[in-house]
Amino acid sequence: MTDYGVLLVGGRRSHQESHAEVFSTHPKCKLVAVTNRKDVSDYRAHLDRQLAKDHGIPYISDLDEALRLDVQIVSSTPEVEVRPEVAVKCLEAGKHLYLDKPLAGTLQGLDAIVQAYHSAHVTAQMFTTIHSKWAQDAKRAIEDGSVGRLKTLHIENLFAKGRAGTVPVGTVRCEKERPERFTYVEAKREMFDVGVYCIALLHWLTGRHTETVYCQTGNYFHAQHARVDVEDFGAMSLKMDGSLTATILAGRFGATSHPQNGPQRIVLVGTKAVLTFDAYRPRVEIYNDTLDFIQPPLDLMDPMAMWGSTAIDNPPRPKRRWASFAQVNPMEADVAAFIECIETGRTPDIDPRAAATLTEVILAGYVSAARGTEVSLPLPRI
Amino acid sequence: MNQGTHELKSNHLRLLSHVVQETINQGAIGTPRYLRCIITLSSEDGLEAVLLELTRLAGAWFGSGACSSYRLGCDESTHITEMQKWSEGQGAILTATHSPTAIGPRLDLMLIGSRGTLYHEE
Numbered sequence: 001m002t003d004y005g006v007l008l009v010g011g012r013r014s015h016q017e018s019h020a021e022v023f024s025t026h027p028k029c030k031l032v033a034v035t036n037r038k039d040v041s042d043y044r045a046h047l048d049r050q051l052a053k054d055h056g057i058p059y060i061s062d063l064d065e066a067l068r069l070d071v072q073i074v075s076s077t078p079e080v081e082v083r084p085e086v087a088v089k090c091l092e093a094g095k096h097l098y099l100d101k102p103l104a105g106t107l108q109g110l111d112a113i114v115q116a117y118h119s120a121h122v123t124a125q126m127f128t129t130i131h132s133k134w135a136q137d138a139k140r141a142i143e144d145g146s147v148g149r150l151k152t153l154h155i156e157n158l159f160a161k162g163r164a165g166t167v168p169v170g171t172v173r174c175e176k177e178r179p180e181r182f183t184y185v186e187a188k189r190e191m192f193d194v195g196v197y198c199i200a201l202l203h204w205l206t207g208r209h210t211e212t213v214y215c216q217t218g219n220y221f222h223a224q225h226a227r228v229d230v231e232d233f234g235a236m237s238l239k240m241d242g243s244l245t246a247t248i249l250a251g252r253f254g255a256t257s258h259p260q261n262g263p264q265r266i267v268l269v270g271t272k273a274v275l276t277f278d279a280y281r282p283r284v285e286i287y288n289d290t291l292d293f294i295q296p297p298l299d300l301m302d303p304m305a306m307w308g309s310t311a312i313d314n315p316p317r318p319k320r321r322w323a324s325f326a327q328v329n330p331m332e333a334d335v336a337a338f339i340e341c342i343e344t345g346r347t348p349d350i351d352p353r354a355a356a357t358l359t360e361v362i363l364a365g366y367v368s369a370a371r372g373t374e375v376s377l378p379l380p381r382i
Numbered sequence: 383m384n385q386g387t388h389e390l391k392s393n394h395l396r397l398l399s400h401v402v403q404e405t406i407n408q409g410a411i412g413t414p415r416y417l418r419c420i421i422t423l424s425s426e427d428g429l430e431a432v433l434l435e436l437t438r439l440a441g442a443w444f445g446s447g448a449c450s451s452y453r454l455g456c457d458e459s460t461h462i463t464e465m466q467k468w469s470e471g472q473g474a475i476l477t478a479t480h481s482p483t484a485i486g487p488r489l490d491l492m493l494i495g496s497r498g499t500l501y502h503e504e
């Protein structure tokens with residue numbers, strides 16, 4: 001029995017590709033339509049129509065019109081720059097909202113979403129990897145006392161995607177305090193887009209707030225990122241409340257820099273033990289005469305291999321040297337938790353308030369990286 | 383300081399340094415850009431001394447010393463983390479920590495280069 005009609009905001013070449021796939025297989029959900037803001041570009045509308053066709057559902061060009069349909073859930077993945085506008089509309093329309101990450105690219109945007117959420121009395125959740133098995137194991141180790149009192153943590157998430165080694169020699173990143181643009185065809189802000197996973201895990205695992213950040217961003221690997229002046233790497237040191245400290249690494253460092261999809265790990269340093277939780281353990285390793293992964297031909301429209309839809313014609317050879325034990329798809333588990341929150345009335349762990357807090361940490365990171373100094377949170381509202 | 387543990391640790395770091403330098407010299411990871419190293423020690427060892435050794439290694443692999451460092455924790459808090467920056471944009475996160483269950487030193491290292499990455503866990 002289907003309980004929830006799902007409206008998709010965004011199409012191909014957005015995270016809606018994976019959101020839609022997961023919602024389409026949830027037994028209580030039925031995809032109803034793809035939509036977007038009325039003033040999107042022709043190209044974006046084309047991509048949205050393509051996703052609608054992929055799933056055999058109608059495309060509606062006007063979000064306001066689509067929100068009047070019989071839908072209870074909106075899966076929202078528009079460009080970062082317009083996420084606040086879309087989220088506020090969906091919340092004001094009384095729809096449960098499943099949000100792409102990070103929440104928004106400005107403090108004003110974060111605050112607007114939180115304010116609308118406060119008034120909406122619906123369930124809203126931002127996607128994170130907190131429901132992955134290795135993160136759940138780390139949480140259990142903290143809660144059951146295996147690690148003792150937590151002293152510090154290190155969390156890293158690096159995507160093994162893109163062709164590394166192309167950044168011009170001598171490139172030294174000079175960060176800006178306020179990023180103005182986030183959406184490009186060929187690159188994305190990796191500390192923003194990947195670092196959010198680490199910060200979300202940090203806040204969720206510890207239940208603490210970040211008091212200060214000290215951050216460094218870099219252009220280490222990809223010419224595409226350097227060309228549009230966005231970072232491909234970020235590192236942060238954080239002081240949390242209660243004297244807890246943490247470090248994080250995030251970025252996109254090349255398809256051939258890791259045997260699988262890139263490091264995803266949590267290191268807990270406590271009074272009793274130092275424990276490491278890794279997305280790829282336990283695993284078996286296989287070596288034989290089968291040709292392993294080679295980089296696919298460069299797709300100029302997606303050089304960073306951000307979207308599954310661009311790999312349809314030239315699928316990369318899979319990496320087969322590591323075979324991890326069966327793991328729960330983090331988005332399937334995350335959507336399942338979202339539906340469960342709708343049904344029980346429980347507030348999601350990463351609701352817009354939590355999502356805004358951790359996204360603000362990343363924005364503070366840019367300020368720190370630009371100034372070369374520690375920055376305190378919360379950031380001042382001008 | 384426990385001399386046996388210190389000698390094991392120093393010898394291991396010396397051998398590691400050699401292998402990593404060879405890897406860098408061969409161009410296998412391109413230009414070293416970021417180092418993440420977490421070393422866990424038994425309680426008898428001095429964190430500052432170990433951090434100094436890690437700093438020296440980072441300097442050797444990056445070809446120069448760091449131009450700035452930012453510290454979390456201190457020796458009395460049983461863990462130290464330094465985030466170090468280099469003038470040409472490289473960086474490092476170096477953590478030295480005590481653990482009561484550590485029988486000997488345990489090293490978890492990732493050296494990220496412009497076109498490849500080196501991993502070491504011991």
